[in-house]
Amino acid sequence: MLGVSRDAGADEIKSQYRKLALKFHPDRNKSDEAPEHFKEISEAYAVLSDTQKRQLYDQGGHAGISGQYSQEDIFGGMGGGINDIFQNIFGGMGGMGGGVQRGADIIQEVTVSLEDILQDKEVSLNVTKDVACESCGGSGCSPGTSKRTCGRCGGRGQTQKTRRMGFASFVTAETCRNCRGTGATIQKPCRNCRGEGIRRGVATATFMLPKGIDTGNYRIEGQGNTVPHGMSGDLIVSVKVRPHPQFRRDGADLYHDRHITMVDAALGGKFQVSTLEGTETIKIDAGCQSSTIIKMGGKGLPRMGSWGRGDLYARIVVDIPKKMNRRQKELLREFQAESN
């Protein structure tokens, strides 16, 4: 059950039990098998850590124990059952169940254009959130008064609750209802926050969006909701890069369709191509086929968190006229006759 050999020493057994108990304690492991499994490993430990019971086990295996002891007796020698083993090994459950309270995260959306992300961009957001009360500085106490130690939990912030499961009992730590885990009670509540220590407010979060940023969520630590006596949550900035009417983005590269007439394609020449910053001149050879791609190095987006920029790929789209007048048709037929 504990995964130790028959001749394992007391230290090995204890360390193995500690490992398994941390894994299967019902407060930490929410699976259906956890309580039963925890009970079994605790039973195994209760037997193996008691010299007399260990002797019986070594001689007669599990049957040797069951014959001599009832289930209650297995834990009887330990004093108060599984939890005493636990107290013994872990020094109470306070460190396992409790933990610092953390404020909730806040998600806020920021929409930017491709032009916006050519450079680092400073963004200021007004975030409505729980902030520390400015009258009491978050203590919840009316100015000039202070807190007193909670009478219910004696300042520990936790009370213990015993839960029986078959022959085993689990003692779990609960946050004290009187002081809500703070260990202290307010004598005279602050009038601005009614003793909560926090209130709804608007805080400005200012941060830098790095150039070349892509759509996604970015976490700014500690800028979320505040909780009294705890850690603030995070501000999650959900960045949306707006689709561009002219450019399609792939990482740091941009794609763009440049339409030209069939005559320009046949004769070639110099043409203007849009970029995010303006226009660039490109040269097209005579006889350019539709879908030819012309690479404009370094005209893409900055590479986020790296050096340099991506490229802009201009795809040549040759437009075939849909309507022609009589003269144009004549010329094309002449052109055709000349080509044969």
Ligand SMILES: [Zn+2]
């Ligand atoms: Zn206050």
Ligand SMILES: [Zn+2]
């Ligand atoms: Zn209390």
